[in-house]
Amino acid sequence: MNPRLQPELFDDAFLIQRLFALGLKGVNSVESHQNCAVMVSVTSRGVLRIHCGYAYAPDSVLAAIVTFVKPGIRRQRRREAEAAILAFPVDSFAPPRPRRRRRRPSTRPGDRSLVRRLAALHDQLNARHFDGGLARIPFRVSRRMRTRLGELMLDAADRPIEIAISYRHVHRDGWDEAEQTLLHEMIHQWQAENGQPVDHGAIFRKKARGVGITPRAMRDVGHSPTSS
Ligand SMILES: [Zn+2]
Incomplete structure (x- = not known):
């Protein structure tokens, strides 16, 4: 299936729903973003921040994200998960920039x-x-x-x-x-x-x-x- 054909299925809420369905644990909440410098990060408050392009990723890649953030995961499995996450071409799937551009926050x-x-x-x-x-x-x-x-x-x-x-x-x-x-x-x-x-x-x-x-x-x- 080409996910580009069904963009309405690939919104943030659906992405988050899929992550939890795949067993996401160890985070308090999930936010999507469009900052290509950081694909997946977890804040000190347990917020998983994930590039919105992963809404287009297959379950195998989302499962790697779930593994990656799982508490107590072994270093080697984490590295493999990281490789799978970064191998997904998130830029080519990311939706066009929304009308209101979110500027990356910076110090005034x-x-x-x-x-x-x-x-x-x-x-x-x-x-x-x-x-x-x-x-x-x-x-x-x-x-x-x-x-x-x-x-x-x-x-x-x-x-x-x-x-x-x-x-x-x-x-x-x-x-x-x-x-x-x-x-x-x-x-x-x-x-x-x-x-x-x-x-x-x-x-x-x-x-x-x-x-x-x-x-x-x-x-x-x-x-x-x-x-x-
Ligand atoms: Zn703290």
């Missing part, structure tokens, strides 16, 4: 001093709490994040891509609170860089206590997306 020029300050703070906290073992990572100040305070983005191989911090959070709650949020995301970065699951389990909590994180920053605040 006026917020770049905030990014520099976060990067400097990351260096300090890295030296103080992680023996300088964390990689330097790009930062983004997001004016779209309203309920979320911060987020670590991972690529398909679970490597950290960037840390996003909410502009609103920094301005509303102040720099001390933003530092706590940064530390929270740095613990997720530390988990990812050490091959651990990025979650809020026992290892996270132990490390959080070790770095003196405040109880409020132990858990993510505001899971629910806003419509604004």
Whole structure:
């Protein structure tokens, strides 16, 4: 069957339905996107972000995605799943760009001093709490994040891509609170860089206590997306 002949069948809801029918586990929700740089990623909040072109993929490729994000999967099986995911020519199937183009969020020029300050703070906290073992990572100040305070983005191989911090959070709650949020995301970065699951389990909590994180920053605040 040529899926291009039946585009109405291949919308996001159907893609997500197929993933769950194939046994998708270990994620809280699924979002599709059209950012070709990252085909499949899982955020620190367990949101599976998947390129919308996979709506056109056969079950074998979707099954590879399900395997890829399954908790506790062996490295070798994960690598095979990754190869199957990346082998699907997502670009040639992706639907034409919608009328309202979704721009890739980026830091506003006026917020770049905030990014520099976060990067400097990351260096300090890295030296103080992680023996300088964390990689330097790009930062983004997001004016779209309203309920979320911060987020670590991972690529398909679970490597950290960037840390996003909410502009609103920094301005509303102040720099001390933003530092706590940064530390929270740095613990997720530390988990990812050490091959651990990025979650809020026992290892996270132990490390959080070790770095003196405040109880409020132990858990993510505001899971629910806003419509604004
Ligand atoms: Zn978290």
